[in-house]
Amino acid sequence: MPAAPRPESWIRVVPEGLYVAPGGFFVDPVRPVERAVVTHGHADHARPDNRHVLATPETLAIMRARYGEAAGSALQPMSFDEPLTIGGVTVRLVPAGHVLGSAQVVLEYRGSRVVVSGDYKRGADPTCRPFEPVACDVFVTEATFGLPVFRNPAPEHEIGRLLSSLALFPERSHLVGVYALGKCQRVIALLRQAGYAAPLYLHGALQALCDLYETQGVALGALRPVAGASKAELAGKIVLAPPSAVADRWSRRMPDPVIAAASGWMRVRQRARQRGVELPLIISDHADWDELTATIEEVDAPEIWVTHGREEALVHHATLRGRRARALALVGFEEDEGA
Amino acid sequence: MRRFAELIESLVFMPSRNGKIRLLTAYFAAAPDPDRGWALAALTGGLSFPTAKAGAIRGLAAERVDETLFALSYDFVGDLAETVSLIWPGAEAAADPPSLSDVVDALFSAGRSEVPGLLAGWLARLAASERFALIKLITGGLRVGVSARLAKTALASLGNVDVAEIEELWHGLEPPYSDLFAWLEGAGDRPAIDDRAVFRPLMLANPLDEAELSGLEPADFRAEWKWDGIRVQLVARDGRRRLYSRTGDDIGGAFPDILEAADFGAVLDGELLVVRDGEIAPFNHLQQRLNRKTVTARMLAEHPAEIRLYDILFEGAEDLRGLPFDQRRARLEDWFARTRPARAELSPLIDFAAWEELAALREGARARAIEGLMLKRGDSPYLAGRPKGPWFKWKRGALTLDTVLM
């Protein structure tokens, strides 16, 4: 049996993104292409105007909700663990634990296996299937929180802080900045798990994806639009809004709001203060440093390609641990919308 | 440590003064003794650990974390305490964390060489935000936007008492303030402080808005010069003698001549000056004395200090602060005539019948030692803080400036 081909000989970075040459397709292309495999619905991974798109049914539903017709002219759903061979490359989707429908793309070509993990996390998330490690020759990992200072507390602890603040300031509404896809629904699910059953108030931009999660079987409890609610009604309530709305005059309709934000960036005080946040909640949909380094050990790939964030530290770490590691020069993945 | 860390964390991000007061009040109500008392001391600048240094912290981190990873992280975070607290290896929340008082007790009795070992042991048992609070606590960097006044306001709200009552007691109390908390929570009597030499909060004046002058009746007010020295409180009773600055700092060490002369029993309010042969020296001569920890005999001889007396707060054990200004002034003059204290003069009252007359006097006062005028209502009791209405300061030059502007 011939030796497996070197990974660089069949998968490489081109201006459109990560290109799998024998299959003629891209993973999470940053420019419109003929054939795309998409890991998940965040806008820096799932972009409009590709022709053929292969992704999980949930990711395709999210893309349709966001882009309508522009989601792609041929959308091909592919469930987890139902492999498909394209031009000699076997493609398999495996849960990534990042947001609803998020997948790692497992690629095998002539005995060589590359896992493009997309965005992922290892902590429990009631709104999506957990990450499954797959042993491989090359592990392509994100590094959004690729510094050893990013080590997150349990999300339940952070939700507890939100609820204590609500008890301490019962006349103020608590305005939590959340990204529309993933973080919003996870925060809602965590609140429900913590026993908070009161209605949650939503900025209009969050409604559609919450509805989509519900139709995909993720129960979120009573949700009400902020529009139309009086100031008095919003006192002592939790309001969810996209970070951009929290910062602008829209938030003035809230009675003396406690400005909160749920994000992995909240780990660093200076970042939180820059955003004018009074109650930073460290809730991340990305792997923290411990999860990144543990995952690299677990998949045990001799070669690590790092992208999407602070590559330098993770490359340094993997090298210290005896792995070949390099930063993948992919553009267009700064400051992920789902952080 | 957990509650203290949560408090620090919330204070860091709380923008409003009222919010901070509520956070502090809630903390004081919930935290046990003596933890809350040590927290209070830390927040009001009354706690320092000279054996613990930031360099030791950096050294501990360097033993545990790869140098490159630490440098990249520090570069991103920008604060040493925060970087170390976040990067410290180990479980997020280990069992059996030390309490704030465990930490304080151990640090008070530890020698310099023992500190790093103690710190490493604690850091391993704390979660990240607790590590941050610990490092900030021991390196004295608790900048969370809480002034001593704000902390006292929270105490007042805890006990539902006036903040002036806290101020009154404050300088007679010691950390961890268990007696204070007991009293505030109705579980004990008002602390019986040894008040023979404590600082009593000063009464301060508001700047005069000259437009107000027409609404004020000259006969209600007394006028005196505002000398260009530093406002002090001289406390002497039962052999205890203290000289305090306006904010309650003990500055007696730099003025042994003043303390030596205070062989009486009284609490006096006045202006500290350097006076040579009856002439008030420029302010910087006083500053030269202020800046010394100890003073030489030559300094004492060349820059002799004196107090111009404005007011009397106590005569012996008798509290005169509730009396109107006019009665206190009479008591001050009477006391002064009987006592004839060295290194003190009465600051004279200025006769006037109309505001114009006073304005002219003020304009004519060219002596460099005069900063302006003080106006005090004859019926004003001596109140802590800066109440609106009874006292005004009318600084020299302000009127001229206004005239030019109009």
Ligand SMILES: [Zn+2]
């Ligand atoms: Zn993402």
Ligand SMILES: [Zn+2]
């Ligand atoms: Zn991403």
